[in-house]
Amino acid sequence: MQQATRSMQKEVDRSLGRLAKGGAVKEGAPNARYDAVEVLRVLVYTAMLRTFVESAVSRLKYVWGSTVPDADTVFRRLRLNGEGAVRALVEFNRELVRRARSEGWLRRPVVVAIDMWDREYYGKNRDVNCSAGKEKNGTMYFHRVATLAIVEHGKRLEVAMIPVSLFARKELVVGALLTEAMGFAKIKLVLLDRGFNSASVIRTIESLGLRYVMPMIKNKRVKREIATASHLWFAIVQSYQFRLNADVRVALIILHTELYGKKTKDSYLAYITNLRVLDTKESVLAIARLYEARCGIETGYRIKKCEFRAKTCSESTAVRFFFILLAIILYNIWTLLRFSEPNHFKNGISASIFSEAYIQFVRASTA
Numbered sequence: 001m002q003q004a005t006r007s008m009q010k011e012v013d014r015s016l017g018r019l020a021k022g023g024a025v026k027e028g029a030p031n032a033r034y035d036a037v038e039v040l041r042v043l044v045y046t047a048m049l050r051t052f053v054e055s056a057v058s059r060l061k062y063v064w065g066s067t068v069p070d071a072d073t074v075f076r077r078l079r080l081n082g083e084g085a086v087r088a089l090v091e092f093n094r095e096l097v098r099r100a101r102s103e104g105w106l107r108r109p110v111v112v113a114i115d116m117w118d119r120e121y122y123g124k125n126r127d128v129n130c131s132a133g134k135e136k137n138g139t140m141y142f143h144r145v146a147t148l149a150i151v152e153h154g155k156r157l158e159v160a161m162i163p164v165s166l167f168a169r170k171e172l173v174v175g176a177l178l179t180e181a182m183g184f185a186k187i188k189l190v191l192l193d194r195g196f197n198s199a200s201v202i203r204t205i206e207s208l209g210l211r212y213v214m215p216m217i218k219n220k221r222v223k224r225e226i227a228t229a230s231h232l233w234f235a236i237v238q239s240y241q242f243r244l245n246a247d248v249r250v251a252l253i254i255l256h257t258e259l260y261g262k263k264t265k266d267s268y269l270a271y272i273t274n275l276r277v278l279d280t281k282e283s284v285l286a287i288a289r290l291y292e293a294r295c296g297i298e299t300g301y302r303i304k305k306c307e308f309r310a311k312t313c314s315e316s317t318a319v320r321f322f323f324i325l326l327a328i329i330l331y332n333i334w335t336l337l338r339f340s341e342p343n344h345f346k347n348g349i350s351a352s353i354f355s356e357a358y359i360q361f362v363r364a365s366t367a
Contacts, residue, residue: 151296
């Protein structure tokens with residue numbers, strides 16, 4: 001455990017140095033009291049502690065005295081860099097993915113999932129970087145980041161991430177994520193939720209020569225197909241026209257939940273795919289089980305939210321996106337450590353222990 005903790009401390013500190021060099025935080029004036037690494041250390045400590053910058057600074061001052069940057073300094077340095085901070089974090093994540101590839105993660109084709117991670121926004125001032133959506137936790141406004149993650153067991157890595165604006169088109173976001181990911185690995189299968197049910201998204205995926213599986217929204221036409229199959233355990237509609245006014249053709253799979261072994265409020269599940277599907281029970285169940293892997297990206301979001309996400313009341317777009325992307329980077333560092341040093345990390349250090357060990361390390365450090 002001690003060796004694992006030391007490895008973790010070294011890795012996070014190396015990451016702080018590379019982030020500072022990449023411009024994640026604006027360097028101060030030549031006579032500035034605190035350099036970029038010191039500001040970043042406070043931000044990482046805040047994320048690991050899952051609290052506000054003000055609270056984290058207060059705790060560190062109790063240990064370090066006055067040798068820690070105050071909250072105003074931290075936020076000012078973040079805001080000064082603006083979009084540069086976001087670009088630096090995205091570029092650093094690419095560095096982590098390149099490292100994973102060099103260590104053998106991506107030798108074989110991988111299964112990936114695409115989803116959106118929303119951070120609730122309660123402020124009055126909104127710009128195009130603040131997205132709108134279904135009401136959640138008392139608000140319908142969010143700062144949103146689209147991510148693409150490997151969802152194979154034991155190697156769940158966020159390969160690509162893009163901050164999403166209010167007017168972003170889903171097909172362009174999906175295309176950008178897939179194009180970046182294809183620069184690192186061969187993609188075997190893309191998994192998406194029903195929020196990506198659109199002809200333009202499907203065209204984008206197929207134009208890249210990729211295979212996909214996603215649930216189908218149960219519109220009137222799909223409900224008619226389900227009604228037709230109401231006496232069957234499963235049904236397959238080959239070359240199903242996705243939309244009446246679209247030229248996109250998919251395989252529509254209708255599966256009874258009792259055959260699948262899952263209890264849901266509906267008796268039937270509906271999926272669409274461009275994979276080859278045979279008219280057999282085994283083939284239909286195989287498609288449904290392939291889609292189960294998508295829960296890996298949801299699990300990753302839950303870990304990032306519970307272990308690596310700092311709190312903030314700031315209305316600054318740069319600050320809010322910074323904390324979302326920082327959570328993703330910390331999650332990837334933890335994931336890489338578990339893979340590269342499995343004897344210490346895979347079974348011995350959970351995300352919560354990883355966070356707590358770094359918190360104790362920072363508290364014990366001298367500025």
